[in-house]
Amino acid sequence: MALSRKDVKIPEDAVKELLLDKHVEFIAKYGDDPDDYEYAMSEFLRMNGIYWGSAAMHLMGSLQSMDRDKIIKFLKECQAENGGFRPVQEHDPHLLNTLSAVQIAVIFDCLAEIDVDGVCNYVTSLQTEEGSFMGDQWGEIDNRFTFCAVACLALIGRLSSIDVDKAASFVKSCLNFDGGFGSRPGAESHAGLIYTCVGTLAITGHLHYVDSDLLGWWLAERQLDSGGLNGRPEKLPDVCYSWWVLASLKILNRLHWID
Amino acid sequence: MNNADIEEALESVGLLAAVYRDVEPTFHDDGPNPVCPINYPRRYRVLMGLLRTLVAKSEKSRRVYDLTTKLLLENPAHYTIWHYRQDLLSVLDKDLNDELCWTESLSEDNLKNYQLWHHRMVLTRRLMEKPESERGEWTMQGELDAVERLLQLDEKNYHAWSYRIGLIKEFNQYDLEAEPSFIQRMLDADIRNNSVWNYCFFFYMREARREKWKEEVDRAKDAIQKVINNESPWAYLRGVLRKMNSDLRSVEDFVISLSSNEYAEASAQWWRAKLEIAELKGQADQAVAAADRLCKVDQIRLQYWQKKMIAIEAK
Numbered sequence: 163m164a165l166s167r168k169d170v171k172i173p174e175d176a177v178k179e180l181l182l183d184k185h186v187e188f189i190a191k192y193g194d195d196p197d198d199y200e201y202a203m204s205e206f207l208r209m210n211g212i213y214w215g216s217a218a219m220h221l222m223g224s225l226q227s228m229d230r231d232k233i234i235k236f237l238k239e240c241q242a243e244n245g246g247f248r249p250v251q252e253h254d255p256h257l258l259n260t261l262s263a264v265q266i267a268v269i270f271d272c273l274a275e276i277d278v279d280g281v282c283n284y285v286t287s288l289q290t291e292e293g294s295f296m297g298d299q300w301g302e303i304d305n306r307f308t309f310c311a312v313a314c315l316a317l318i319g320r321l322s323s324i325d326v327d328k329a330a331s332f333v334k335s336c337l338n339f340d341g342g343f344g345s346r347p348g349a350e351s352h353a354g355l356i357y358t359c360v361g362t363l364a365i366t367g368h369l370h371y372v373d374s375d376l377l378g379w380w381l382a383e384r385q386l387d388s389g390g391l392n393g394r395p396e397k398l399p400d401v402c403y404s405w406w407v408l409a410s411l412k413i414l415n416r417l418h419w420i421d
Numbered sequence: 422m423n424n425a426d427i428e429e430a431l432e433s434v435g436l437l438a439a440v441y442r443d444v445e446p447t448f449h450d451d452g453p454n455p456v457c458p459i460n461y462p463r464r465y466r467v468l469m470g471l472l473r474t475l476v477a478k479s480e481k482s483r484r485v486y487d488l489t490t491k492l493l494l495e496n497p498a499h500y501t502i503w504h505y506r507q508d509l510l511s512v513l514d515k516d517l518n519d520e521l522c523w524t525e526s527l528s529e530d531n532l533k534n535y536q537l538w539h540h541r542m543v544l545t546r547r548l549m550e551k552p553e554s555e556r557g558e559w560t561m562q563g564e565l566d567a568v569e570r571l572l573q574l575d576e577k578n579y580h581a582w583s584y585r586i587g588l589i590k591e592f593n594q595y596d597l598e599a600e601p602s603f604i605q606r607m608l609d610a611d612i613r614n615n616s617v618w619n620y621c622f623f624f625y626m627r628e629a630r631r632e633k634w635k636e637e638v639d640r641a642k643d644a645i646q647k648v649i650n651n652e653s654p655w656a657y658l659r660g661v662l663r664k665m666n667s668d669l670r671s672v673e674d675f676v677i678s679l680s681s682n683e684y685a686e687a688s689a690q691w692w693r694a695k696l697e698i699a700e701l702k703g704q705a706d707q708a709v710a711a712a713d714r715l716c717k718v719d720q721i722r723l724q725y726w727q728k729k730m731i732a733i734e735a736k
Contacts (some may be wrong), residue, residue, distance in 0.1 A: 164684050165650045169614075202462035206498050254471060254501040300504055302539045339622050339660025348590060349583040350619035383652065385721050395615040395652040397577065419725050 168396050169386040186224045189215045208250040209240060214263035216269050218279045232248060232410070234275050237263055243288075245280025245296070256298045257288060261310040264317050273318065282320045285311045292335075294346075295330030308333060309358035312365050321365070330368035333359045341376030351394040353406040360410045369413070378416035381407050385420045422446060422467070430467035434491040440484050447471025447477065465495050469514045476505060481512040490523075496575040497527055503536045507543055509645050517544050518557045521567070528571055541567075542587065549592060561594055569603060576607065582616045586623055598623065618653040621661060642675055648681060650688040669698050689719035700733070708733045 163285045190213060193201060204211065212233060219225045240248045240263065246255030247263035260281060267273045288296045288311065295307040308329055315321045336359060342351025343359035356377070363369050384391040384407050390399025391407045411417045427446065428438040472488045488504040492499065506655060509518060521544055528537050545564055548556050589595060604624065607617040625637055638661055644654035657710050662668055669676065676694050685691045696711035712730040716723055718721050 164648065165649075167652070197462050201460050201499075202465060203496050206496075206500060216657070239454050246503055252501075252502060256500070298500075300507070300539075300543075302535070337665065338619070338655045339626070344619075345579075345583055346587065348586045348623040350579065350616050352579060380656075382722060382725060389721070394577070395614075395656070396613040418728075419722075421721055421724060 163246045168392075168398055169388050170390065170399055172388055174292075182222050186219065186222055186227060188226045189219055192222075205250045206253060207258075209247060209259040210249070212236070213265050213269075216266055220269055230270050230272075233266065233270060234272050237265070237267060237272075237276055241276055241280065245277060245282070245284035245350050247281075254298060255284070257285065257295065257307050257314075258297065260284060261314045264314050267400075268317055278318050278320075281314065281318060282323050282365055285314055286323045286415075289324050289329070293325060293330070293332035295329070303321075305333065305336060305343065305355050305358045305362070306345070308362050313361045316365050326366045326407050330363060330366045330371065332373045333362050333368075335373070341373050341380050349379065350394065353381070353391070353410070357410045358408040360413050364413045372414065374414045374416065377415050378411060378419055381414075382416070382419040387402045389421065422470075426463075427467055427471070428685060430464040431471075433464055434468065434494075436487060442470055443640050444471050447473045450530060463494070468492055472502070481509055483513065485509060486513060486515070494527065497531045497534050497537060499625045500536050503540060503615075507540070510544075511547075516557065517548055520544055520653065521559070525567055525571070529574060532571060532575045532578050533580065535580065538584050541584065545592075547586065555660075561588070562597060562599060564588065564595070565599075566592075566602070569606075572607070576611060576614055577616045579616070589624070595624070595627065595629070601666060608644075608697050610646055613651050613653060618657045620659065626664060628662060633663070634661055634665050638672065642672070643678070643701060645690075646682070647723050648685050649682050650690050652690065653688045655694065668701055669694055673698050685716050689715060696729075705733055705736065 192211070199223060215235070216225065216228055218392040219228055220368065237247075239251055240259070242248060242255040244255060246257070247258075247259040248255050249259045264273075264281060264325060267276055285295075288298070288307070290296065290303065294303045295311045296304075297307045311324065312321065312326075312329060315323060331337045333346045334345065336345075336347075336349065336355075338344060340351050343356050343357050344350050344352055349355070360369075360372060360377075363371055368394065383395070384393070386392060386398060387400050390401070391404065393403045394397045408417065408420075411419060427441070431438045431441060432733050440687065445682075446467055448466070462625045468488060468491060469709070472485065472492060475482075475488070486506070486509045488500050489509065493500050493506065496502075498655065500522075509515070519540065522541055524537055524544070528534075533538055541564075548559050549561075565585065568581050568588075572581050575581070580712065589597075590599075594600075598694060604617065604621060607614060607620075611617075621637070621640065626634065636659065641654040641658035641661065645658070658672065659669065662671060676691070676698060679691055681687050682688075682691075692711050692714045696708055697712055699705075699708035709730055712733065715726040716730075
């Protein structure tokens with residue numbers, strides 16, 4: 163107890179192989195029942211959900227199982243006058259959905275079907291004086307939004323529309339004593355936020371702001387005896403952190419630091 | 422869509438159907454499936470339909486406000502409704518203390534919801550803009566106490582901690598007398614809580630207080646002596662020393678003294694510290710010995726330690 167770190171025990175009868183067909187089936191059927199409670203309650207992240215589903219299908223070589231025409235129609239209906247994307251019709255536009263929409267358009271090779279200039283104007287309008295990004299006009303600041311802005315513009319080749327140096331120096335101001343990054347200056351280092359910050363710095367050519375050995379080690383220490391990864395010290399592992407941590411380590415060229 | 426369905430949806434959440442009799446709901450699709458029994462999602466979608474109509478007419482009244490209350494109870498992640506509500510709170514000049522109470526009651530079941538925390542910040546900003554005499558019973562300490570109440574339910578809640586940091590920073594509240602005892606309470610509750618250690622760095626290692634950095638070294642040492650394999654105080658110790666342009670060599674005696682701790686031999690954190698000190702001092706043999714030990718006590722990183730041993734030997 164005194165030595166052990168918080169962890170899980172993988173049960174003996176846990177699945178031991180990747181069931182790709184079942185994953186394809188799950189994603190293909192998602193949204194079939196619009197009266198399903200969770201489907202109705204999760205409208206606010208519909209655009210994100212379509213991105214996650216499409217990206218997964220693409221990785222599994224099953225993109226053709228998605229309804230491309232329906233998705234393109236949905237994208238067009240969700241772009242607001244200010245250029246930003248709504249998660250679903252009649253919700254307000256937000257940077258989170260704008261990135262997802264652009265990512266979906268890239269996956270389905272239909273960027274021409276959306277208003278790219280509009281996206282550029284929307285994203286640019288959300289940058290603050292200090293370089294950070296609001297999620298929408300209501301002013302929440304978070305490095306998730308820094309990443310959304312920068313990744314979105316990079317995908318449409320319009321990164322120079324924002325003040326890239328200021329965006330990078332805002333991220334730098336979020337550098338913590340342990341080498342990690344949080345959502346805002348002073349906020350605790352967290353694997354998900356580290357991904358957004360390292361990603362931002364990589365895209366904007368400012369990776370030199372990172373102490374790669376220090377942060378690489380912090381990330382490597384996320385791995386627990388069960389093999390899973392947590393997001394912060396003394397928290398339980400979760401498969402989402404496998405993505406945030408590994409992707410960050412890959413950017414820092416230290417993927418081999420973990421098992 | 423028949424009136425009975427609309428009435429049932431309204432009554433089911435305790436709203437008076439008569440108040441909305443003139444409102445025709447609008448839907449962005451075909452609306453809820455009329456064949457399905459009217460249950461949670463269908464009732465919810467009917468109420469959303471009513472709200473949509475009223476918002477499209479730019480109506481800013483009590484009945485719109487009441488709809489947002491019911492809808493947010495059902496779906497607190499619907500950020501668009503939060504925006505309407507924030508607008509309505511101003512227009513209707515609602516009491517912000519009541520609103521904070523209501524927000525807190527919603528928070529207990531939704532501690533990881535971004536909108537609830539942002540809503541608190543919106544309300545706090547509005548309250549801080551008023552002169553003190555117009556804030557009712559609201560105080561900054563009271564708001565921090567609310568954060569602590571929510572932390573009792575989830576001691577590592579990322580939103581709560583970053584909200585607290587945001588409050589202290591934005592409103593320059595570093596001199597609040599009760600803060601150090603809050604920090605001590607959280608440390609006493611769980612010395613492995615990384616969020617508290619991060620908060621310590623934010624609060625105690627800020628520029629205005631940095632000359633007291635040795636107290637922070639002591640804080641870390643104290644915690645390490647209690648739980649030698651605790652990640653956070655070791656990272657804190659390194660962080661404080663690095664900030665003061667120093668490193669673990671300055672606490673070498675302390676690290677050596679830990680050998681009498683019953684868990685030291687099996688502690689990956691302790692052996693890492695010994696390795697780091699040996700490397701800094703150019704003591705290759707000791708560094709290799711420490712890395713070798715880490716292969717056994719930090720097995721998940723076996724490959725890393727094996728490569729480390731090779732790298733040290735190569736130098």
